[in-house]
Amino acid sequence: MTAYDDSNIFARILRGEIPCERLYEDEFALAFPDIRPQAPRHVLVIPKGKYVSITDFGAKATAEEITGFFRAVSLVAEKVGVAGSGYRMIANAGPDSRQEVPHFHVHILGGRNLGTLLVTP
Numbered sequence: 416m417t418a419y420d421d422s423n424i425f426a427r428i429l430r431g432e433i434p435c436e437r438l439y440e441d442e443f444a445l446a447f448p449d450i451r452p453q454a455p456r457h458v459l460v461i462p463k464g465k466y467v468s469i470t471d472f473g474a475k476a477t478a479e480e481i482t483g484f485f486r487a488v489s490l491v492a493e494k495v496g497v498a499g500s501g502y503r504m505i506a507n508a509g510p511d512s513r514q515e516v517p518h519f520h521v522h523i524l525g526g527r528n529l530g531t532l533l534v535t536p
């Protein structure tokens with residue numbers, strides 16, 4: 416796995432070098448809208464720690480970080496109004512997934528019926 420790169424765009428957002436609308440923030444996570452939304456609600460949730468992908472996060476994060484992060488994901492889904500109607504949570508990891516930003520993040524997509532396809536044919 417590639418080493419964490421401090422210059423990635425989400426690291427810069429975490430450091431406040433690039434603005435974002437901070438929808439939710441606590442000691443473990445930050446949530447903000449995706450700049451290119453693919454659903455009426457499209458929010459990114461990122462951990463505060465330096466992890467390249469969910470593979471890296473699952474392998475190296477502490478139990479407290481993992482619990483805190485996924486509690487934040489649940490809170491964000493409530494806060495942006497999709498917990499009741501439903502949503503899809505996606506985490507891309509590595510080249511075949513076309514992960515663009517090498518700082519672990521999950522996408523929360525909702526606000527409409529998302530259909531059954533998980534991948535582009």
Ligand code: 5GP
Pocket residue numbers: 424433435447448449450451452459506507513514515516517
């Ligand atoms: P990935 O393909 O890595 O899972 O998704 C990265 C996501 O980050 C993309 O959906 C892209 O639109 C979003 N993104 C890339 N740069 C920025 C940015 O500067 N600000 C925000 N809010 N989202 C970004």
